[in-house]
Amino acid sequence: MPSVAATYYDGVTAKRNAVQVSLHPEGLAIFAASGRPIAIWPYQEIRRIEGFAGAGLAVTLLKVPGSSAEPQLEIPDPVFASDLAARAPLTLTKGVSARRERRAVVFWALAAIVSLIGLAFYGLPAIAGRLAPLVPAAAEIRLGAAMDPEIRRTFGRSSPLRTCVAPEGQRVLNELVGRFEQAASLHVPLKVVVVDGPLVNAFALPGGYVYLFNGLLQKARGPDEAAGVLAHEIGHVKLRHGLRSVIQAGGLGFLLGTVFGDFAGGTAIILASRSLIQSAFSRDSERQADAFAIDLMLKAGGDPMGLARFFTDAAVADPGGFAWISSHPANAEREQAIRNALKDAAARRPALTPEQWTALRAICQKTE
Structure with missing residues (x-):
C-alpha cells in the first residue's frame, strides 16, 4: 500500500518529525522525509492512543527493545488508519490507563474525605473517650x-x-x-x-x-x-x-x-x-x-x-x-x-x- 504522511515522536523528546508510513507484511514501516528507514513496528505491539482529533488515529509502540522510550505516531489519513486497524489489535492503552488512574485518585480522595468526616463526627469521640484514660x-x-x-x-x-x-x-x-x-x-x-x-x-x-x-x-x-x-x-x-x-x-x-x-x-x-x-x-x-x-x-x-x-x-x-x-x-x-x-x-x-x-x-x- 502507498505510504502516507504522518507525525512521529521518538518518545525521548517533544520534537515533531514529519515522516511517511506504509503497511508491510511484518509491520508498520516508518521512513524519514529523506526516505531513511526509522523503524518497523510489529502489528501486535501497536496500541491506539485515545483522544486524537480528526478522522485518523494516534498509536504507540508498547515495547522498544533496550529502551524505556514510548514512541508515538499521529496518522491523519482515515483510509490508512482503517487499513492499519484491520491488521493491528489497536486496543486502547494510554487513554484508558490514564482514565483509570484518574478515577482511582478521585475515588480514594473521596473515600478519604468521607472517612475523615465520619471519624470526626462518629469515630473520634469514641476514640477520645477510650484514649483519654490511657x-x-x-x-x-x-x-x-x-x-x-x-x-x-x-x-x-x-x-x-x-x-x-x-x-x-x-x-x-x-x-x-x-x-x-x-x-x-x-x-x-x-x-x-x-x-x-x-x-x-x-x-x-x-x-x-x-x-x-x-x-x-x-x-x-x-x-x-x-x-x-x-x-x-x-x-x-x-x-x-x-x-x-x-x-x-x-x-x-x-x-x-x-x-x-x-x-x-x-x-x-x-x-x-x-x-x-x-x-x-x-x-x-x-x-x-x-x-x-x-x-x-x-x-x-x-x-x-x-x-x-x-x-x-x-x-x-x-x-x-x-x-x-x-x-x-x-x-x-x-x-x-x-x-x-x-x-x-x-x-x-x-x-x-x-x-x-x-x-x-x-x-x-x-x-x-
Whole structure:
C-alpha cells in the first residue's frame, strides 16, 4: 500500500518529525522525509492512543527493545488508519490507563474525605473517650501546662489573667484544696488558683489545672456554693473530661500528638484551648461530675447542697448571665438530682468557717 504522511515522536523528546508510513507484511514501516528507514513496528505491539482529533488515529509502540522510550505516531489519513486497524489489535492503552488512574485518585480522595468526616463526627469521640484514660499522667500535666498561657490570654483579653495571692485567702484555699485532693485520690496533683476576673466562672484543664474566678466567689452566697463548684471541677479532672474534649476538639493531628507527646505549642494548642472554653461537656459528663462532687464533699467536709443552691441562686439572681451556669446545661434537672441524692442525708457543717470564707473572698486583694 502507498505510504502516507504522518507525525512521529521518538518518545525521548517533544520534537515533531514529519515522516511517511506504509503497511508491510511484518509491520508498520516508518521512513524519514529523506526516505531513511526509522523503524518497523510489529502489528501486535501497536496500541491506539485515545483522544486524537480528526478522522485518523494516534498509536504507540508498547515495547522498544533496550529502551524505556514510548514512541508515538499521529496518522491523519482515515483510509490508512482503517487499513492499519484491520491488521493491528489497536486496543486502547494510554487513554484508558490514564482514565483509570484518574478515577482511582478521585475515588480514594473521596473515600478519604468521607472517612475523615465520619471519624470526626462518629469515630473520634469514641476514640477520645477510650484514649483519654490511657494517656500517661505526665503527658496530661504537660498538656495542661501548655494550655495554661493560652487560657489566661483568652480570658484576660488585653493582658493575661492575674492570679490572686493574698496570704490569708491563699492559706484557706490551700487548706480546702488539700482536703479535697486527699479525699479524691487523683492521678495528677491539683493546681487550683483564683484568678482576678469578674466572670462568674470556673473550669478545669487537663493535668489538674482548676481556675476559680473572683466573680464566682463574690456571687456565691456561702462557702459551700464555692466549694461545691470546686468539687465539681475536680470531678472533671478525676474523670478526665477535659482531656477527652481536647483530644476530640483538636482532631486527628492533635490525637496523634497526644499519643506521642508532641503537642506543646502551636495552632493545635490554641484551637483546643478555645474549644474547651467555648464548648459544654455532655450531660452525662456533668452528671458524673455532680455525683463526684457530692461524694467528695461528704468525704472531705462541706454541704453538697451548696452546689444545688448555687444553681438556684445564680439562675434567680441573673438568668442566663452566669458563665459557669450557662455553660452547664440542664441545670434544673441536675439541681433536682443533687437534692434527691441528699434527701435523707444529715445536716452538714459548712466547708469553711465564716472567718475562712471572708479571707477566701478577699484573696484578690493581692495579685501577681
